[in-house]
Amino acid sequence: MHNFFVKSHGLGNDYIVLNQDEIGFELTEDAIRRICDVHFGIGSDGILLKVPTFHANFGLRILNPDGSEAEKSGNGLRIFAKYLHDYQFAKSRKFTIETPGGLVQAEIIKEKNGKAKTVRVDMGKAIFSSTKIPVNCEKEECIDETLHLEYRDYPVNCVSMGNPHCVIFTENLDEKEVKTFGPQIETNPFFPNRINVQFVKVISPTEVEAMIWERGAGWTLASGSSSCAVAAVAVKKGLVQKCLTVKMPGGSLQIETDEHWNMRMTGEVSEIASGVLSRELLAELS
Numbered sequence: 561m562h563n564f565f566v567k568s569h570g571l572g573n574d575y576i577v578l579n580q581d582e583i584g585f586e587l588t589e590d591a592i593r594r595i596c597d598v599h600f601g602i603g604s605d606g607i608l609l610k611v612p613t614f615h616a617n618f619g620l621r622i623l624n625p626d627g628s629e630a631e632k633s634g635n636g637l638r639i640f641a642k643y644l645h646d647y648q649f650a651k652s653r654k655f656t657i658e659t660p661g662g663l664v665q666a667e668i669i670k671e672k673n674g675k676a677k678t679v680r681v682d683m684g685k686a687i688f689s690s691t692k693i694p695v696n697c698e699k700e701e702c703i704d705e706t707l708h709l710e711y712r713d714y715p716v717n718c719v720s721m722g723n724p725h726c727v728i729f730t731e732n733l734d735e736k737e738v739k740t741f742g743p744q745i746e747t748n749p750f751f752p753n754r755i756n757v758q759f760v761k762v763i764s765p766t767e768v769e770a771m772i773w774e775r776g777a778g779w780t781l782a783s784g785s786s787s788c789a790v791a792a793v794a795v796k797k798g799l800v801q802k803c804l805t806v807k808m809p810g811g812s813l814q815i816e817t818d819e820h821w822n823m824r825m826t827g828e829v830s831e832i833a834s835g836v837l838s839r840e841l842l843a844e845l846s
């Protein structure tokens with residue numbers, strides 16, 4: 561079906577899935593922004609675009625609502641894996657997906673009424689090298705460094721999951737603080753490609769609580785790559801065990817860190833709706 565879309569969420573972090581072979585329009589930055597707009601479009605935290613690949617079972621591009629492209633998305637990968645399973649692209653419950661941030665392996669762990677419900681993704685390695693994140697830090701690794709903002713400083717810990725992350729530990733999680741300083745950190749020149757920001761409170765050696773400000777998307781209810789970033793930094797700083805629950809406003813993910821910093825994420829996904837993009841909407845896209 562032409563211009564067929566599926567909208568799904570992972571812990572309230574929602575995405576629209578499109579198949580490049582089935583859309584009859586160019587996915588320009590303007591089209592992305594329009595489709596993701598909650599009033600002039602369908603509304604979502606981004607677009608997952610199924611694309612051809614020779615290097616994996618399936619290919620994926622991840623587009624933020626501001627029109628920028630991301631290298632990786634954890635909730636996005638679980639949603640995409642569910643789409644591949646539920647719409648019969650995938651012939652097995654385990655398959656590989658190529659993203660701009662590297663190749664991952666996805667597995668359908670649990671089904672409900674024949675539809676994928678719980679998905680596990682081996683998200684690749686957490687990378688701490690400043691130059692690979694990238695972050696303009698003189699040190700080889702940007703751990704416990706100070707980021708100077710206009711009105712305050714933050715102790716930051718940076719890591720890449722393919723996409724870049726800045727993890728800040730705090731005793732008091734405050735949504736207003738995240739929404740005030742998240743955008744200032746996201747766009748700070750310390751981060752050449754901008755950055756995803758997480759404020760994290762350690763609850764116990766097996767649980768942390770996090771609030772998220774996403775690069776190119778802003779405040780979201782959950783983030784899979786952010787959860788992996790938070791877990792990797794917390795393990796590296798000796799704050800938590802290697803099997804960790806990351807609790808976010810939209811729900812919790814299970815994150816496992818192995819001895820080589822390979823990150824495994826497990827969590828639920830749900831479909832919200834499916835349908836066809838209206839001709840009127842498409843006619844207005846530049």
Ligand SMILES: N[C@H](CCC[C@H](N)C(=O)O)C(=O)O
Nearest residue numbers: 630633634635723783784785
């Ligand atoms: N906005 C992120 C991509 C989506 C990450 C998040 N939705 C996830 O589940 O990992 C970035 O520009 O790197």
